[in-house]
Amino acid sequence: MSVFTPLSRPQLETFLEAYDLGRLRDFQGIAAGTENSNFFVSLEKGEFVLTLVERGPSQDLPFFVELLEVLHQAGLPVPFALQAKDGVALRELAGKPALLQPRLAGKHISAPNAHHCAEIGALLARLHLATRDRILQRRTDRGMTWMLREGERLLPSLAPKAAEMLNGALEEIRQHREGILALPMANLHGDLFRDNAMFEGNHLTGVIDFYNASAGPMLYDLAISLNDWCSAADGHLQPALANALLASYARLRRFTPAEVQLWPVLLRVACVRFWLSRLIAAQSFAGRDVLIHDPAEFERRLAQRQEVTVALPFPL
Known part of the structure; x- marks a missing residue:
């Protein structure tokens, strides 16, 4: 527990x-x-x-x-x-x-459908719209600076193939960091996974656990959520779920050309963030009676995001 x-x-x-x-x-x-x-x-x-x-x-x-x-x-x-x-x-x-x-009503969804994903997309858009004009300032303590530092520290402990993939991802973060930080900003949930949302049927009744919330690029928040809600067990994105989430979000906030261009990068950055945090948790709490999420889940997702075929709805 x-x-x-x-x-x-x-x-x-x-x-x-x-x-x-x-x-x-x-x-x-x-x-x-x-x-x-x-x-x-x-x-x-x-x-x-x-x-x-x-x-x-x-x-x-x-x-x-x-x-x-x-x-x-x-x-x-x-x-x-x-x-x-x-x-x-x-x-x-x-x-x-x-x-x-x-305590909010509803229960967690382990196998979401397109309706659930559309609800999550709309929720994220409403959250971002509610805060983008008056952003509450807090820097995340697990941002790109943290990823670069911890990623370099963990590289020697990884298997060669995993280390090669992580090293490439860290180089991509260095290359695109300035562009990512120039994207449209708001307050972010930062951790909107399936176990942080409750539903009654297809209706979203609650979102919890805002302790990773911060100010940041809205697209990053979307990438974090989509990587969890729309991934199959082997890590690949399920297009029907991903398109439902993105279309629902875009109905409330249209994407910019810069966001469209950086979307595949943000999906990979979001994988790196949670791969690293899970690796650190596995090291820190080994042998203790603490729930440890499997780091390999995000290793698989990062491998699947080397090519991204699910695009953002292009701004009109």
């Missing part, structure tokens, strides 16, 4: 006294997280999610609280930090920053 900081019932009850939400009925750790400790919390007045933030500088947390409030006010189906009776939303529990948020 991926709960890095366990909680006792008395600890949690003391924490919850600050809220007017009634008696604690039950709570349990959530196994899906890989970076923070998350708990389902059942109270007399509803169902909630408690997050203990384990990674990243604490000074960034007001950014997350403000971003989610902006998106909530824009009508997006996102969690938002509940204020306690004293008006404070960002609190502390077990020595960690803590946020209590409403």
